[in-house]
Amino acid sequence: MNKEATEIHPEWDLVIEPQNSLFELHLKDVWRYRDLLWLLVKRDFVSFYKQTILGPLWFFIQPLFTTIIFTFIFGNLAGLSTDGLPQPLFYMAGITAWNYFADCLTKTSTVFRDNAGIFGKVYFPRLIMPLSIVVSNLVRFGVQMLLFFVMIAYYYFTQKESGAISHMNVYVFLFPILVLLMALLGLGLGLIITAMTTKYRDLAFLVSFGVQLLMYATTVIYPLSAAPENYKWLIELNPMTGIIEAFRYGFLGAGVFTTATFGYSVSFTLISLILGVVIFNKTEKTFVDTI
Amino acid sequence: MSSAIKVENLSKIYRLGEIGTGTVTQDIDRWFKTKVMGKEDPFLKIGESNDRAKKGIGDIVYSLQDINFEINQGDAVGIIGRNGAGKSTLLKILSRVTTPTTGKINIKGRVASLLEVGTGFHPELTGRENIYLNGAILGMRKREIDRKLDEIIDFSGVERYIDTPVKRYSSGMYVRLAFAVAAHLESEILIVDEVLAVGDAEFQKKCLGKMGEVSQGDGRTILFVSHNLSAIDALCRNSIWLGNGKIQEIGKTEIVINNYNAISRSLVSDTVLRTSKYLQSVKLNKSTFQYSDQIEIEVGFNRSMIISKDCYMAIDLCDVDGRIINSDRVHFDFYDNDKIYIIKLFLFDNCWNLMDSIDSTELGFDVVFSDNRETGLLVNGLTHFTYEWKL
Numbered sequence: 001m002n003k004e005a006t007e008i009h010p011e012w013d014l015v016i017e018p019q020n021s022l023f024e025l026h027l028k029d030v031w032r033y034r035d036l037l038w039l040l041v042k043r044d045f046v047s048f049y050k051q052t053i054l055g056p057l058w059f060f061i062q063p064l065f066t067t068i069i070f071t072f073i074f075g076n077l078a079g080l081s082t083d084g085l086p087q088p089l090f091y092m093a094g095i096t097a098w099n100y101f102a103d104c105l106t107k108t109s110t111v112f113r114d115n116a117g118i119f120g121k122v123y124f125p126r127l128i129m130p131l132s133i134v135v136s137n138l139v140r141f142g143v144q145m146l147l148f149f150v151m152i153a154y155y156y157f158t159q160k161e162s163g164a165i166s167h168m169n170v171y172v173f174l175f176p177i178l179v180l181l182m183a184l185l186g187l188g189l190g191l192i193i194t195a196m197t198t199k200y201r202d203l204a205f206l207v208s209f210g211v212q213l214l215m216y217a218t219t220v221i222y223p224l225s226a227a228p229e230n231y232k233w234l235i236e237l238n239p240m241t242g243i244i245e246a247f248r249y250g251f252l253g254a255g256v257f258t259t260a261t262f263g264y265s266v267s268f269t270l271i272s273l274i275l276g277v278v279i280f281n282k283t284e285k286t287f288v289d290t291i
Numbered sequence: 292m293s294s295a296i297k298v299e300n301l302s303k304i305y306r307l308g309e310i311g312t313g314t315v316t317q318d319i320d321r322w323f324k325t326k327v328m329g330k331e332d333p334f335l336k337i338g339e340s341n342d343r344a345k346k347g348i349g350d351i352v353y354s355l356q357d358i359n360f361e362i363n364q365g366d367a368v369g370i371i372g373r374n375g376a377g378k379s380t381l382l383k384i385l386s387r388v389t390t391p392t393t394g395k396i397n398i399k400g401r402v403a404s405l406l407e408v409g410t411g412f413h414p415e416l417t418g419r420e421n422i423y424l425n426g427a428i429l430g431m432r433k434r435e436i437d438r439k440l441d442e443i444i445d446f447s448g449v450e451r452y453i454d455t456p457v458k459r460y461s462s463g464m465y466v467r468l469a470f471a472v473a474a475h476l477e478s479e480i481l482i483v484d485e486v487l488a489v490g491d492a493e494f495q496k497k498c499l500g501k502m503g504e505v506s507q508g509d510g511r512t513i514l515f516v517s518h519n520l521s522a523i524d525a526l527c528r529n530s531i532w533l534g535n536g537k538i539q540e541i542g543k544t545e546i547v548i549n550n551y552n553a554i555s556r557s558l559v560s561d562t563v564l565r566t567s568k569y570l571q572s573v574k575l576n577k578s579t580f581q582y583s584d585q586i587e588i589e590v591g592f593n594r595s596m597i598i599s600k601d602c603y604m605a606i607d608l609c610d611v612d613g614r615i616i617n618s619d620r621v622h623f624d625f626y627d628n629d630k631i632y633i634i635k636l637f638l639f640d641n642c643w644n645l646m647d648s649i650d651s652t653e654l655g656f657d658v659v660f661s662d663n664r665e666t667g668l669l670v671n672g673l674t675h676f677t678y679e680w681k682l
Contacts, residue, residue, distance in 0.1 A: 016396040036427035047415040123387035
């Protein structure tokens with residue numbers, strides 16, 4: 001069962017020692033427990049709408065209302081630019097993408113605390129839990145994307161003549177990669193935070209409002225082109241900016257897409273993911289004693 | 292016969308008290324001394340054995356200290372000892388829930404551990420959905436569960452309610468279903484912690500029967516922690532007696548149990564309930580009990596003395612000679628509850644024959660509060676001993 005152990009100690013299947021190598025990630029174990037991953041996703045989905053009347057409809061309500069509020073406040077009252085796009089469509093794109101990232105981040109950032117009970121009683125590769133969160137949120141994200149597509153279709157057919165909406169372009173094929181990037185970025189950062197909060201809980205307080213504030217440093221409610229010149233670098237430093245801009249550019253044809261910002265987002269994601277998995281793995285062995 | 296588990300020089304240390312101020316500097320200090328200067332871990336030096344009756348000097352205790360043993364394949368081994376002896380810590384390390392501080396464990400075969408029944412049960416899901424979820428958490432593949440589903444439902448005896456959410460189950464049905472899943476795990480080694488303290492006498496018998504069948508029939512190795520010594524006696528050929536984190540004795544079950552009883556009798560010579568400043572009262576629901584009766588113990592505590600939010604309460608139920616009859620541990624939240632907590636235990640026939648009923652005045656209690664980790668790290672007061680709540 002534990003291949004690394006059997007190679008060194010042929011007569012034993014498993015060797016438990018205080019210190020393991022930093023990079024022994026038990027990824028094979030994770031694969032062996034893949035059924036658990038699906039069952040956890042199913043659990044999240046089923047338990048979400050049990051005893052509700054509207055059921056999965058709740059997935060729609062949140063982004064819909066946020067879009068309405070944003071259109072009213074940022075679009076009409078504040079009069080922020082939307083790169084020439086219809087305001088609801090512009091906000092919807094930003095909210096859908098941002099929500100997925102934010103949900104992945106906030107939910108994985110409390111994975112040790114939320115699952116202390118289970119983790120303290122039974123062993124399974126701990127990475128399964130955060131992975132199941134990311135996949136569960138993907139289901140929700142998928143449903144919200146449907147709503148987004150409906151909106152695109154609506155604007156496409158009603159405003160075709162006026163030319164107010166630019167068409168989708170070839171960058172739309174980046175979509176699967178963008179989803180993966182958002183998932184892995186949220187996962188990576190979440191893993192780092194959850195590992196660090198097992199001992200010192202300070203960071204946990206930061207996450208809850210930090211994510212909200214970070215949204216304003218991302219191009220969710222304004223386009224990158226409308227950002228003031230002297231703060232632009234700060235907004236571009238945020239790895240989510242590149243992802244959301246690319247997302248909007250692909251689907252709506254408005255936004256700033258450069259290989260440099262995109263490359264930056266990819267490298268930032270990969271580094272935080274690797275760092276997150278390694279730190280998480282190191283913490284999972286003894287967190288039960290400190291949480 | 293080849294061995295299935297081999298434990299060498301196993302130790303585990305814990306810090307007492309709250310984790311908070313001071314740990315960052317201590318962490319840096321420790322890291323600097325061990326990694327940069329290459330010195331011996333300063334953490335380990337101040338350790339002392341974990342005797343909860345005595346007040347220690349340092350705030351580091353050994354929950355387990357220099358444990359060595361070997362278990363043969365197909366053997367059923369019982370682990371006994373009082374609350375806080377290190378039994379659960381040992382099982383947690385064996386099940387990979389936490390890691391040892393020093394030492395090494397070699398294991399041959401797949402391990403399934405049952406430290407708690409119904410881990411991961413979701414109240415909103417139905418019995419059937421929970422069988423899948425719980426089975427997968429315990430390490431079963433979906434295919435494997437598909438194959439055994441009928442058998443599991445049959446063993447649990449809750450067939451009628453299998454498509455009802457488990458939040459509507461009685462606690463007995465809940466435990467039945469949970470144990471049924473665990474009993475059908477396919478593993479060479481089965482680790483079972485005090486899980487039979489719940490469930491009625493009939494179901495306990497069924498569980499013990501299943502475990503006996505598993506060990507003798509299928510030749511699987513079993514490690515079994517219980518305070519029910521008669522169950523250990525019936526099931527296990529060999530036993531390990533843990534006390535204060537060390538192995539007190541290891542050998543044939545009847546001999547170990549006899550010596551254990553002799554010692555625990557002398558430890559708990561005073562069966563009169565002595566109230567500490569934390570504990571206000573212990574009340575029972577009846578005045579006489581018979582074998583397999585459920586005893587409801589109402590524990591009243593002085594909430595203002597206890598500051599930690601999460602708390603464990605462990606209770607040992609002793610007979611007039613101080614032998615432990617049953618024991619349970621609950622995790623609770625002080626903010627949830629007012630000053631009363633009720634623990635339900637069954638009265639076991641523990642080595643001595645309980646032919647007639649037993650009077651409540653003949654029962655003794657050892658109630659232990661501890662902070663949010665384990666009862667092995669006992670920080671709080673109780674009936675037979677007195678401690679300070681450590682801040």
